[in-house]
Amino acid sequence: MRKQRYSGLIWLGLLSLFLILSACSSGSANKETAASPPTTPEANASSEPAEQGTEAHLLEEPFAATDLNKLPDRAKQRNDAIIVTLVNPSGAFTPYFTQVGYDGNVNSVLxxxxxxxxxxxxxxxxxxxxxxxxxxxxxxxxxxxxxxxxxxxxxxxxxxxxxxxxxxxxxxxxxxxxxxxxxxxxxxxxxxxxxxxxxxxxxxxxxxxxxxxxxxxxxxxxxxxxxxxxxxxxxxxxxxxxxxxxxxxHANPITNGPYKLEKFIPGQEVRFVVNEHYALGKPETEYFIYKTTEGDTWQFIETGEVDYGSFSATTDNIEKLKALGFLNLIPSTASNYGYNQFNLERDPLKDKRVRQALTYGLNRQLIYVDSRQGAASIANIPSSPILWSYTEEDINPYPYDPEKAKQLLDEAGWTVGADGIREKEGVKLRINYLGSKSPNTDIFIAVAKENYQELGVDFVPEQFPDFNTLVSKVNSGDYDMASFSTTIISDPSQGVERFIKGETKGYDNPRIEELYAQGLATGDVEERKAIYHEMFKILNDELPIMFTNYTNSVIAINGRIDGFELNPLAGIAYSLPGWNLQ
Structure with a gap:
């Protein structure tokens, strides 16, 4: 693997920021940052290839709570409810009719x-x-x-x-x-x-x-x-x-899952109560609650306000979580991937050379791996490393290479103007970026701004504290690039379906459509693997989206809770009926 290049100005300017943010949560538990329909992902994580040298950062085996006497009083007093954080859902609690991915987390319980x-x-x-x-x-x-x-x-x-x-x-x-x-x-x-x-x-x-x-x-x-x-x-x-x-x-669903909806207070909580008619047995705990108020997951865990959290698997995070004493820790590898969505209806981004330049010219290693103490790896295809479909064969890793990026922009006809910004036919090369308001987005913006300035690209970022507002802005088409991650991918077809039938506006490749159909037409894993590998190579070259990262997480769960079983392909709903407070 080619050694990554670093910007000294960025590194010095962000070093203290990295040290502070390394102890921050990678996001709420059960996070589904996707503009596609949900399955039910909770842990937004993925494994790190050995050559990245990050194995020392990972929690390789489950870690049991060492001192339940340290359990906060708020958690000790809660005997009939388990609480997990979730980004605020839209309230569309009917399967197949969800508005945002977070609705899917709710529906998986119902x-x-x-x-x-x-x-x-x-x-x-x-x-x-x-x-x-x-x-x-x-x-x-x-x-x-x-x-x-x-x-x-x-x-x-x-x-x-x-x-x-x-x-x-x-x-x-x-x-x-x-x-x-x-x-x-x-x-x-x-x-x-x-x-x-x-x-x-x-x-x-x-x-x-x-x-x-x-x-x-x-x-x-x-x-x-x-x-x-x-x-x-x-x-x-x-x-x-x-x-x-x-x-x-939507607001009054009739359901058949382990819990039924008791009430939904937007911006506060989604409260569930046991479904006494559940076919697979009455859940062990009477109430389950998704806490949807905005706040720091660290604080919620430390104070006992919530019983479960998903954190970036950095060394600092793992050491701090262990020190709390009352948490069971489970390493998690999720089958999703992060990406920057291009608006392919914007003229500059219709040219794959521009999309490739924006990828070569962005220091993804610094943004997604180094700033997170190695708790992530770079993504270059729409498949997680934990899936049988994953491959690195004949896949361009797009290492950080500003000179290659400049060459591609030159070839695409974008020349540097007097103000240092590239232009073509009188139009400036401007990238209006949309992202969620989070520490990781802060790092992305700081690095991208300097990286793209070196290329002659005017980078204009905008952050949104509310995911639904971000999605609405993207749906309006008023953007050039926006950050998301997929929901759980249990089959490789789910990782590529966004590239067929016009689902990614502005992208239409008949060969991708043909391969997608072939991948579903056979049940032979080896045949399917060859089909998806060909598809991955095409998508890796054409970059209808910029693949960004896979992340490693550590699940922290109240040591009193028994019955949790990690299932990265199905989320917490898989074992939730068996969770009980000891």
Missing amino acids: YTPLVRVDTDGLPVPGLAEKWEISEDKLTYTYHLREGLKYSDGSPMTTEDVEFTWTLLHDPSYDGINSVVEAKIKGGQAYKDGKADSIEGIQIIDERTISVTLEETNATALTVLGGPILSKAYYGKDYQFGNLDYIKNL
Whole structure:
């Protein structure tokens, strides 16, 4: 790996800032900073390749609390509730209709899917006790558990499954829709208004349902085995071509997960209470709360206001967390990646040479690795190192190289003007950057400003304390570059789906579309690996987004809590029903 170049001016100016921020949280627990629909990621972390020399910084094994007598009084007095921090959700608490990723964290507590994903990424029973897949891999038959009920006591049957799949084929549904992309036989005919029902969906009895696809799909089992909506509640006002009514039901969901919603106070908390009808057994703890007030996760953990936090896995953080005495610590590697989203509808950014220059010309090593004491590594493809699809073969690492960046900008026709800013046909090369208000963003801005000034790029940053406002600004199109991270990626198709069907505005590559389809058409892992590797090489070259980083986290959890099981592919909801206060 090429040795990274450093700016002495930046380093001296930021050294004290790094020392202070190294002890800061990398973000709220359960953080989902994504402009795409959620799964349910909590720990925003990833493993560090050995050659980066960061293994000494990592907590390699779980660390047990050493002195529960140090537990703050506030936490000692809490005997029937567990509290976790979360960035404020929008309140769209209906699966498939979420507005921001944080809604997904809430929904993962409220709903249990038909098929869950275990810690190895393999499907395991959820509300479906078993399933069969036909020999041609086109027909999936799900068997529901006996006696399933919703939070209002009403029965859950295969009619609800049929309703959910059908609802997502309504022409007025405007979300990203993996169920439709699974291509259920007759689904398009229903969507086009040419059929009253979907041919491929067959209810066998109240607990057994089959679905037949038009073509094989490697992710179909879990995609179709997602959360299920109550037909009696969400379907009572359904009319073909009009789903607006569902917005009125977001705040009062009828659910089938371990907890049900008690109340949502925006900017304060999302409070859940045990769902006494939960099929997989009554949760051990009566209440679960997402604390959504803004604040320092360190303070919340130290004072006992919250029981769980996710922190950047720096040496300083780990030592400080250990010193508190009352926390269990678990190293975490999450399967997401960070990225800077380019606005490809802006003329300068339509040229991949400009996008490549902005990547070569940004000291990502300093921003994402060194400033975080090695608790991160550089990302160059849309796949985390913990996934079987990850590769570095034939992948350009885009090392910090200002001269290469300048060369690319010269080739693209951007010449340095009298004021030091590049211009082309009378237009200045300006990058309006949007980011969340956080210590890590402060570092990014400080480094990027100097890096891009050296290239002759006018870098104009703007920070937002509220994630929803940031997303709104991005959706308006009034930006050039914005920082995000993906939600949990349990299958490589999820890491690349943003690059197909116009999901990334301004990017359209037929070969990517073709490879995406091929990757879903086979269940052979080696075949899929070769397909995604080709896709990664294309995306690594064209850079429709700037890949930034994978992060390593350490989960800190109140030592009184028993039953926590880390599942980076499914989030805390996977083991939440078994959490209990000792």
